[in-house]
Amino acid sequence: MTRLKSRHTRHFAVLGVGLALVTLPLAACSDDAEDDVVTTSQPPPPTAADRLEQAHDVLVDAGSVHLQMTGTDLPEDVNSYIISATGAGTMDPPAFDGTITARLAGVQADVPTIAVDGNLYVKLPYVPRHVRTAPSDLGVPDPATLFDPEVGLVGLLPQTVDPEFGDRSRAGAEVLQEITGTLPGEAVVDLLYAGDRSSEFDVVYGLVEDDWEVRTVTITGPFYPPAESTYTLTLDQYGAPVTVTAP
Known part of the structure; x- marks a missing residue:
C-alpha cells in the first residue's frame, strides 16, 4: 500500500x-501579445484640416480644371458684378478661356472672355471681336487669378479657419464629404474682387471621397453689403488638356 x-x-x-x-x-x-497591442496602436484618423491639405495638393497637381461659378441672392442696386461664369483654366501660367455672365452698368450680358499673361480680352455686346481691357474697368475680378496655384481658388483651402467635417452626400456616382469653416474677408475680396474685407465669410467645401478632389466651393457673406450673397463654384475635368492663347 x-x-x-x-x-x-x-x-x-x-x-x-x-x-x-x-x-x-x-x-x-x-505578455508579448499585450506588448504588441500597445506598440502597434493605429494613428488617429485624418482631420478636416488634413483633408483640405490633401485636396489642395490634388488640385495643384492637376494643373488644369474646368470651372463653373454661379451667384445667388445678388443685389439689384449694384451696377457691376459677376452673375455666373463657365470655362476652363490652367495654373502654369494662370489663364482662363470661357464666358462670364455679368451685370455691366446695370445691363446683364454674356461676355466671352480670355485672360492670359496678365491681359484680359472680352467680347462685349455689339462688338464683333475681343478687345483688351482691365478687370478694374469692368468692376470684375481677373478670372485668370482664380487658377493661380498660390493666390487663386486653391489658396483658400489653407486659409480656412476652424474646418470641421459636415454631411456626406451623393452627387451622381460620387460621394462628397462636406467640410465647413470660415474665410477671412481679405482672402475673399482679393480673389473675387467683391466683399467686405473686415468680415468673415462662411465656406463649405465638397470633397470627393475617392480621390479628394475639390468638387464644390460655396462661399456666403457680405459680397455686396449689407446684402448677404453666395457664390458656388464647381470644379471638374481635373488635368484635362487646356490651351489658352490671346485672340
Whole structure:
C-alpha cells in the first residue's frame, strides 16, 4: 500500500512539473501579445484640416480644371458684378478661356472672355471681336487669378479657419464629404474682387471621397453689403488638356 501511494505521488509530481513547463511559455506569449497591442496602436484618423491639405495638393497637381461659378441672392442696386461664369483654366501660367455672365452698368450680358499673361480680352455686346481691357474697368475680378496655384481658388483651402467635417452626400456616382469653416474677408475680396474685407465669410467645401478632389466651393457673406450673397463654384475635368492663347 505504501509503495502504491509513493508511485502515485511521484506520478502527480511529474505531471505538475510538466504543466508548469507548458504554462510558462503560454504566459510569456500572452505578455508579448499585450506588448504588441500597445506598440502597434493605429494613428488617429485624418482631420478636416488634413483633408483640405490633401485636396489642395490634388488640385495643384492637376494643373488644369474646368470651372463653373454661379451667384445667388445678388443685389439689384449694384451696377457691376459677376452673375455666373463657365470655362476652363490652367495654373502654369494662370489663364482662363470661357464666358462670364455679368451685370455691366446695370445691363446683364454674356461676355466671352480670355485672360492670359496678365491681359484680359472680352467680347462685349455689339462688338464683333475681343478687345483688351482691365478687370478694374469692368468692376470684375481677373478670372485668370482664380487658377493661380498660390493666390487663386486653391489658396483658400489653407486659409480656412476652424474646418470641421459636415454631411456626406451623393452627387451622381460620387460621394462628397462636406467640410465647413470660415474665410477671412481679405482672402475673399482679393480673389473675387467683391466683399467686405473686415468680415468673415462662411465656406463649405465638397470633397470627393475617392480621390479628394475639390468638387464644390460655396462661399456666403457680405459680397455686396449689407446684402448677404453666395457664390458656388464647381470644379471638374481635373488635368484635362487646356490651351489658352490671346485672340
